[in-house]
Amino acid sequence: MLTVRSRRTALAVVAAAGLFGTVAVPTAAQAADANAKRHRTVNLQLLAINDFHGNLEPPAGSSGTIKEVDPATGQVVSTPAGGIEYLATELRKARIPADDSITVAAGDIVGASPLTSALFHDEPTIEAMDELGLDVTSVGNHEFDQGAAELLRKQEGGCHPTDGCYEPGRTFKGANFNYLSANVTDEKTGKTLLPPYWVTKSQGVKIGFIGVTLEGTPNIVTAEGVKGLKFANEVTTINKYAAELKAEGVNSIVALIHEGGYPASSVYNYDCGPAGQGISGPIVDIARKIDPAVGAIVTGHTHNAYACSIPDPNGVPRSVTSAASFGRLFTEIDMKLDKTTGEIVRPSVKAENHVVRRTVEKAPDMTALIDHYAKLAAPIANRPIGYISADINGRGSSDLEKPLGDVIADAQLEALAPADKGGAQVAFMNPGGLRSDLVYKASGGEGDGVVTYGEAFTVQPFTNMMQVKTLTGAQLVQLLQQQVSGLNGAAPKVLQVSSNLHYTLDMRKTGADRVVLDSIRLNGAPVDPAAKYRVAANEFLAGGGDGFPAFAAGTDKLVGVSDLAVFTAYLAAHSSASSPLKPPAQDRVKVLGPGSDID
Structure with a gap:
């Protein structure tokens, strides 16, 4: 060799x-x-x-x-x-x-x-x-x-x-x-x-x-x-x-x-x-x-x-x-x-x-390479799909609950809540799947606040198919605990959740004890361990990826459209030039004690 x-x-x-x-x-x-x-x-x-x-x-x-x-x-x-x-x-x-x-x-x-x-x-x-x-x-x-x-x-x-x-x-x-x-x-x-x-x-x-x-x-x-x-x-x-x-x-x-x-x-x-x-x-x-x-x-x-x-x-x-x-x-x-x-x-x-500072001269051969492929991609990449009123940070946020994570989880719940789409009652998004931010200041000439398809793709480039599965209330609680224990114990990976789920993380504790059990509320009510809930997530997460085996235990799987299609549809439905989408309030996961940068 x-x-x-x-x-x-x-x-x-x-x-x-x-x-x-x-x-x-x-x-x-x-x-x-x-x-x-x-x-x-x-x-x-x-x-x-x-x-x-x-x-x-x-x-x-x-x-x-x-x-x-x-x-x-x-x-x-x-x-x-x-x-x-x-x-x-x-x-x-x-x-x-x-x-x-x-x-x-x-x-x-x-x-x-x-x-x-x-x-x-x-x-x-x-x-x-x-x-x-x-x-x-x-x-x-x-x-x-x-x-x-x-x-x-x-x-x-x-x-x-x-x-x-x-x-x-x-x-x-x-x-x-x-x-x-x-x-x-x-x-x-x-x-x-x-x-x-x-x-x-x-x-x-x-x-x-x-x-x-x-x-x-x-x-x-x-x-x-x-x-x-x-x-x-x-x-x-x-x-x-x-x-x-x-x-x-x-x-x-x-x-x-x-x-x-x-x-x-x-x-x-x-x-x-x-x-x-x-x-x-x-x-x-x-x-x-x-x-x-x-x-x-x-x-x-x-x-x-x-x-x-x-x-x-x-x-x-x-x-x-x-x-x-x-x-x-x-x-x-x-x-x-x-x-x-x-x-x-x-x-x-x-x-x-x-x-690698942007004050040095650009390498001409690299400029030519970018221009070549950008021209081929332009008809798709430059298409406007939505509007925002300010930066909505995803990967760039150091908070456990990220503004862009909130937006994406809400988009997934809305798309998969109809009975014929899976009947989802709650949605989860893995933080590692947020690959960038939505930035208000225009960089490609489309105009400040305009979100292009290329920018949305940069945020969610995997085009994972969406899934809805049935989990018990006990499995839902286990899912929340797996964020801060087991495979994720050393580096917590806090899931981004739809707006109808609220709970508290006490980061002063360790492992699964960080999840304050009596704080968990879905649609304002405690989660019933014996009840069954329809849960939406992308196929990677739904398959138990990122150290969340509780997802893999779900049953009655229904496969939907891609996560990117859900995201772009949500931006189109909830924003316009006269009424741009605002960064959401980060009020779903209450954190006690120090936070953590999650990559």
């Missing part, structure tokens, strides 16, 4: 002289020894991104900003960031011509993408990443949104099996960069879906990249998307292939992991501390168990920004990084490789995140 690809290898030779009190002329032996030491290591630069999600155009609203400390005032400010035109410029500027530079990613390059990319099954983003110079990436959970066969087509090329090619005489070539899926195997054959690792050279020294996605991918992707696949433990898999790489003579190893953590601060350049005590979440336990032979870890999934050190199993600090999401940051990781041992010199590893 060892593959080696040659890269540019140029190293500037710097003269050096020894100073010993007074200027002395070194002997021939001293000069030779100094020369040998000077050339014992080579420099390597990694440029890393993660969770790009097809955001070719600059992300709107809070999804398109990065929090940083203003050096002039000391205050935390939100800086506009992201967009492939600016990311390309920044990466090309950052690459060091004199040293080897490899561009890597930690998954979710595509999936849950805005319309300009998603309408063409993310082929535009694959093309952009090739132009960008991406070399290798792990797969993320969203790479499986359209199933394994579609992921393989992304790598290998060819026209879409149902939609075909988008332009006459033009066939999708597939990715030049390498997708890795070390912990994803075919249930029948036991073979990895994609290669587990990729090996290249930096000035004669071999360096290997192992790519994995989170073991819990089946919990956050539709069953159809991961059908026939098994997802193994991240640590076990990485350690297995680290040993295989070492047996192949590859001693410089980097792990690309689509799993991440939660830094104590949302400021992009927050210092996690020398022992990584300022970061929590799954990546901490994973990093502490990965073989010390792995010299650096690049992560993703949580959409957070960090450049931390977390001790390896021997207690030695090791670099663990993440560059937020949507191309708003990139990570520069500089290191030295020992030419004698072939290992990463761990003390030499330095990592820093950089903001």
Whole structure:
């Protein structure tokens, strides 16, 4: 499985002289020894991104900003960031011509993408990443949104099996960069879906990249998307292939992991501390168990920004990084490789995140790519479908109950309440399904307050089919408890609910006890544990996704139209130019104690 690809290898030779009190002329032996030491290591630069999600155009609203400390005032400010035109410029500027530079990613390059990319099954983003110079990436959970066969087509090329090619005489070539899926195997054959690792050279020294996605991918992707696949433990898999790489003579190893953590601060350049005590979440336990032979870890999934050190199993600090999401940051990781041992010199590893500011020049090739696909998508994307009076935040809201979540849950209840549509009595929306905000200020020339189909699609890009199921009152209560216990205990995922459901969360408590049972009211009345209720949710959530198995226990399933169709119909019915939709009052979930940022 060892593959080696040659890269540019140029190293500037710097003269050096020894100073010993007074200027002395070194002997021939001293000069030779100094020369040998000077050339014992080579420099390597990694440029890393993660969770790009097809955001070719600059992300709107809070999804398109990065929090940083203003050096002039000391205050935390939100800086506009992201967009492939600016990311390309920044990466090309950052690459060091004199040293080897490899561009890597930690998954979710595509999936849950805005319309300009998603309408063409993310082929535009694959093309952009090739132009960008991406070399290798792990797969993320969203790479499986359209199933394994579609992921393989992304790598290998060819026209879409149902939609075909988008332009006459033009066939999708597939990715030049390498997708890795070390912990994803075919249930029948036991073979990895994609290669587990990729090996290249930096000035004669071999360096290997192992790519994995989170073991819990089946919990956050539709069953159809991961059908026939098994997802193994991240640590076990990485350690297995680290040993295989070492047996192949590859001693410089980097792990690309689509799993991440939660830094104590949302400021992009927050210092996690020398022992990584300022970061929590799954990546901490994973990093502490990965073989010390792995010299650096690049992560993703949580959409957070960090450049931390977390001790390896021997207690030695090791670099663990993440560059937020949507191309708003990139990570520069500089290191030295020992030419004698072939290992990463761990003390030499330095990592820093950089903001992709929109004040730099746009990369002309990326502008041309966006213009090309935006023109093809324009008839669909620019169609007005509704009006809003102010920003209605979804992903950009840090509240447990998000304004846009309220709107979507109400839309789903209204659409599925009729008896012939399922007879829904309450609706739930998963917060992770809110991919953006509805922004009042026009960015595409349509006019302030106008919501286009493209903007609505960016909010709900999965086009999951709606479902209505029957749950008992006891299962409804269990559902609410699963938000803050079990799989979601470490990072609560609070469901967005329709306006007829109210309850209290006491975040000062732990686990299921956070749900105040006697506060739960549906249509003003307590929930009867023995009664049966018709519950609406998208197919992902209704299937038990995101760690909500209570949904999967529902019966009498009725399948409706897509969540996007429900959302756009609601906007059309409840807004006009003269009477725009207002942000709803966030009064459905009362929170006691501290809240939590939910990604």
